[in-house]
Amino acid sequence: MSTPISDTFGQQLRQLRSDLLAQVRAQRGGTLGRAEAAAEARESDGGDWAQADAERDLGIALGERESAELVAIDAALQRIADGSYGLCVDCGVAIATARLHASPTAMRCVGCQTQLENARGEVAVPKL
Numbered sequence: 462m463s464t465p466i467s468d469t470f471g472q473q474l475r476q477l478r479s480d481l482l483a484q485v486r487a488q489r490g491g492t493l494g495r496a497e498a499a500a501e502a503r504e505s506d507g508g509d510w511a512q513a514d515a516e517r518d519l520g521i522a523l524g525e526r527e528s529a530e531l532v533a534i535d536a537a538l539q540r541i542a543d544g545s546y547g548l549c550v551d552c553g554v555a556i557a558t559a560r561l562h563a564s565p566t567a568m569r570c571v572g573c574q575t576q577l578e579n580a581r582g583e584v585a586v587p588k589l
């Protein structure tokens with residue numbers, strides 16, 4: 462009678478995924494612009510080496526964050542496919558729907574996530 466939770470979030474996750482990919486593409490464009498500007502400013506002492514270095518540094522910085530997000534989205538889609546979506550990977554309880562709405566890639570209930578973040582002392586990237 463009601464739409465299964467996995468259908469609702471599957472759609473949302475696929476949307477997030479395509480948004481993220483569009484965002485990465487847009488940011489890569491911006492990155493190349495900044496790297497080129499940086500290389501230009503350094504042209505007198507750096508040449509090709511400085512440009513390659515700036516592009517690589519910015520590319521890596523962007524890539525890590527966005528690829529972690531993409532991995533989290535793909536993991537969530539995988540969990541929808543195997544039927545475990547919406548269950549905490551640590552304690553197995555159903556994750557609050559409100560939490561999933563706020564963060565569709567959430568793999569842990571609030572309690573386990575808080576514990577994890579406290580243990581790491583940073584914002585946690587979902588562990589696979």
Ligand SMILES: [Zn+2]
Binds near residue numbers: 551552572573
């Ligand atoms: Zn839990």
